Amino acid sequence: MWFLVCSKLKKGLTSDEYDLKMIPSYIQFLPTGEETGTYLALDLGGTNLRVCQVYLKGKGVIKMKQKKFKISDEIKKASGTHLFDFVADCIKIFLDEYNLSNDNLKMGFTFSFPVEQKSIGSDTVGTLILQAYRDAQTRIGVILGTGTNAAYVENLKNIPKWKGQVPEGGKMIINTEWGAFDNGKKILPITEYDNLVDSSSVAPNSQVFEKMVSGMYLGEIVRFILLDLAKKYNLFGGSSFHLLEKKWSFETSFLSRIERDHSTDLIDTKTILENFFQIYNTSLTDREYVKEICELVGIRAARLTLAGIASILILINRLDGCTVAIDGSVFEHYPHFTSRMRDALLELVGISAENIVFEQVRDGSGQGAALVAACCDTLK
Numbered sequence: 001m002w003f004l005v006c007s008k009l010k011k012g013l014t015s016d017e018y019d020l021k022m023i024p025s026y027i028q029f030l031p032t033g034e035e036t037g038t039y040l041a042l043d044l045g046g047t048n049l050r051v052c053q054v055y056l057k058g059k060g061v062i063k064m065k066q067k068k069f070k071i072s073d074e075i076k077k078a079s080g081t082h083l084f085d086f087v088a089d090c091i092k093i094f095l096d097e098y099n100l101s102n103d104n105l106k107m108g109f110t111f112s113f114p115v116e117q118k119s120i121g122s123d124t125v126g127t128l129i130l131q132a133y134r135d136a137q138t139r140i141g142v143i144l145g146t147g148t149n150a151a152y153v154e155n156l157k158n159i160p161k162w163k164g165q166v167p168e169g170g171k172m173i174i175n176t177e178w179g180a181f182d183n184g185k186k187i188l189p190i191t192e193y194d195n196l197v198d199s200s201s202v203a204p205n206s207q208v209f210e211k212m213v214s215g216m217y218l219g220e221i222v223r224f225i226l227l228d229l230a231k232k233y234n235l236f237g238g239s240s241f242h243l244l245e246k247k248w249s250f251e252t253s254f255l256s257r258i259e260r261d262h263s264t265d266l267i268d269t270k271t272i273l274e275n276f277f278q279i280y281n282t283s284l285t286d287r288e289y290v291k292e293i294c295e296l297v298g299i300r301a302a303r304l305t306l307a308g309i310a311s312i313l314i315l316i317n318r319l320d321g322c323t324v325a326i327d328g329s330v331f332e333h334y335p336h337f338t339s340r341m342r343d344a345l346l347e348l349v350g351i352s353a354e355n356i357v358f359e360q361v362r363d364g365s366g367q368g369a370a371l372v373a374a375c376c377d378t379l380k
């Protein structure tokens with residue numbers, strides 16, 4: 001699959017008409033690790049808004065204060081004006097709480113949903129920039145949270161659609177928007193359950209790759225599979241499972257808990273089925289099936305994510321070694337995610353897999369946004 005992704009990545013660099021948008025970030029630098037100063041950062045994700053004060057201490061060292069604000073469904077559905085009023089209110093609360101209202105601080109910001117950028121700003125780019133501040137070998141940044149995306153460093157001469165200047169050796173961070181990979185559903189091994197998730201989502205036939213790997217959807221895939229098995233094959237042995245019919249009721253964090261359940265009787269799996277779905281009297285075999293389904297969905301997500309990363313490594317000719325920075329709750333909390341990706345990498349590229357480092361990055365987008373503001377300051 002990776003060579004097909006590779007060719008799609010290349011196509012996206014030639015024109016905007018393909019599903020991989022490959023958006024130039026306008027960021028043509030990576031931090032040196034020596035930038036210093038205090039900056040503010042805003043990180044608007046699918047679930048939370050984070051406001052951060054970031055202290056760059058040089059030598060790759062960063063300290064940060066941050067406050068998280070949950071983005072309610074009401075605000076998500078409201079107009080842009082309401083959303084930005086909410087953002088402004090959150091900034092005010094943060095500045096008041098930390099006595100920063102009178103300070104003159106520069107701010108970077110990041111949106112973790114697809115936006116066409118016309119000037120410097122970041123997304124997944126922040127994760128890449130933050131890890132590059134700590135480790136000069138970093139070339140790829142990945143988000144694996146509510147949604148998924150990847151950014152990487154490309155040579156300007158390899159971006160035919162870039163109409164700006166192309167200085168000798170010039171580089172550009174590209175935001176792939178890989179969540180939209182295979183929106184035409186011709187390449188990925190899509191199941192009937194993926195189609196159910198897709199067709200019942202707010203935007204069918206879009207973000208097809210994202211719907212197979214990211215936190216918003218993994219639980220929903222498992223829910224559809226369990227429902228099917230309960231209806232067709234009497235999984236749960238006749239117990240009522242009506243709560244499982246409720247959309248989005250099977251959280252992705254349940255997959256993590258179930259995969260971590262190593263008790264002989266799968267007690268925690270039993271607890272989840274009873275407490276959240278009122279499915280009582282399950283047999284151990286029922287619970288083993290539930291666990292296996294979670295494993296299959298989790299393994300597939302890790303291997304597909306790796307296929308995307310491997311494609312970028314091949315595209316930029318860095319299979320001989322580099323660091324991949326990865327942020328997001330799915331990568332952070334889902335058990336075995338890294339080892340499953342590593343196994344797949346080994347299968348794909350053999351021994352050179354040892355030279356590829358997957359580095360967990362936390363709060364990358366916020367701190368990365370602050371670093372972009374700092375680098376711009378330094379370049380002035």
Ligand code: ADP
Nearest residue numbers: 045046047145146215216252253256328329333
């Ligand atoms: P965002 O992407 O909004 O910035 P996160 O990186 O925290 O935020 O990702 C949130 C997503 O992670 C949610 O879709 C949630 O289902 C998923 N998630 C949260 N906890 C876990 C967990 N323990 N295991 C797997 N997925 C999780």
